[in-house]
Amino acid sequence: MAIIQAIWEVIDQPLVIFGVINGLLVTASLLVYAERKVSAWIQERNGPDRVGPRGLLQPFADVFKLLFKEDIVPTQANGFIHSLAPTLMVVIAMSTAAVIPWARTPAGDPLVIADIGVGLLLILAMTSISVYGVTLAGWSSNSKYSLLGGLRSSAQMISYELAMGAAAISVVLMAQSLDLFVIVENQNHELLGPFAWNWFRNPVGFIVFAVCALAETNRAPFDLPEAEQELVGGYHTEYSGMKFGMFFLAEYVNLWVAGLVVSTLFFGGYLLPWDPFFASILPPVLLTILQVLFFLAKVAFCAFCFIWIRWTLPRFKYNQLMNLGWKYLLPISIANILVIALGVALFHALGWA
Structure with missing residues (x-):
């Protein structure tokens, strides 16, 4: 048994990396x-x-x-940045998943690629710099349609990043940590089960974060940066072949990562409903496997909802998009921070926390 444990300690990290990337x-x-x-x-x-x-x-x-398909680079385009932009989009999208805890190992540690203690901060940072890929793609193509798409994306992502960060802060206040493993375990309750997850305890933060996460993926009804009727193909108008395919890949990886983050922060992550009960009756290895599968089911549900919204709602006008982010979501998320902070302080004062 000691030999198996020693071998697992050597190969577990490469296996997790290989499994997550593929x-x-x-x-x-x-x-x-x-x-x-x-x-x-x-x-x-x-x-x-x-x-x-x-x-x-x-x-x-x-x-x-x-x-x-032929890879065409416009004559007046910046060839290096034209090639760098789609690569940057894919790398940033996939790097975000490195800090997501997929399960609790039999030893009680998080099953994660990089357990850095400030995983939520890294996710917010990576989503912030992802706008560079879109902006560079629009600028380097030397096309007015691509440039307008890149500029729209910059404005949109900056607008919704603020509200999303404020919604995430409310979760941090409840868990008292930026560590995603701690945030997930903070939602673990023997009696309340799924009603101890943050979607129930912090519904305003959940709604704001989910809307902003959808907006960050640049998908309908928030697909202003690539509106076909106005900008031909948006920031990837001048892309073809596998470079266009990389933008396509980044979009769907971002969709899945958005589901990962929403599930981790608000749906209990890898937790089963009434997880302590199952932990008491199941072998640790089987519990870890079930947690991974249940987590994937939650993320698939979130992805299905995002797809459903895309094919149900029409695109916002640009002024509606900006008004929603600045006039509604941001003030609501800031007010929610104050309410959550007061609630946490009250719980600590009464000794309930």
């Missing part, structure tokens, strides 16, 4: 398929059903198509 790549492909099927269901169509059984291989056919 899982994100495969999940992005499956999300493309899921989006097509969900949109077809909403519009009473069949969706993709030609490539593979029930169209399951359609995303992989799309990848092969993009691989063999």
Whole structure:
């Protein structure tokens, strides 16, 4: 047993890294398929059903198509930055998942790539710098449509980043930590179960954070940076081949990562409903496996909701987009911080915390 434990301590980190990276790549492909099927269901169509059984291989056919398409760089474009922008988008999107705890190991530690203690701060920082990829793509293409798309994206992400950060601060106040593992365990309650998760204890913060997370992915109804009717293709108008495919990959990785973060902060992360009860009756290894699977189910539910919203709501006008972020979400999230802070102080004063 000691030998197995020693071997596991050596290989666990590489296995987690390999699983998360490849899982994100495969999940992005499956999300493309899921989006097509969900949109077809909403519009009473069949969706993709030609490539593979029930169209399951359609995303992989799309990848092969993009691989063999010509990679065109506009004559007056900045070639280096034109190539750097899509790479930056993918790297930032995938790096964000490094601090997400996927389960509690049998030893009681988080199953995570990088346990840095300030995981939530890193996530907010990475989402803030992701705007550089979009802006650089728009500027380097030497196209007015691409540039306008990049500028729109900068304004949108800055506007909603503030409200999202304020909503995250309310969660930090409740958990008294920036460590995502501590935030998840703070939602663990033997009697209340799922009603101890932050969606119930902090509903205003949950709604604000979910709306802002959707806006950060640049998807409808917040897809102003790539509005086809106004900007042709937005910031990736001048992209083709695999570079365009990398933007596509980054979009769906961001969609999945948004679900990861929302689930971690507000749906108890990897926790099972009434997790202490299951921890008392299940073997530790089986509990860890169930936590990973349950976490993936929560994230899949969030991704489904994001896809559903995209195919249900029309796009905002630009003034509506800015008004929602600055006039409504930001003041509400700041007021929510004050309410949560007063509630936490009261609980500590009464000895209930």
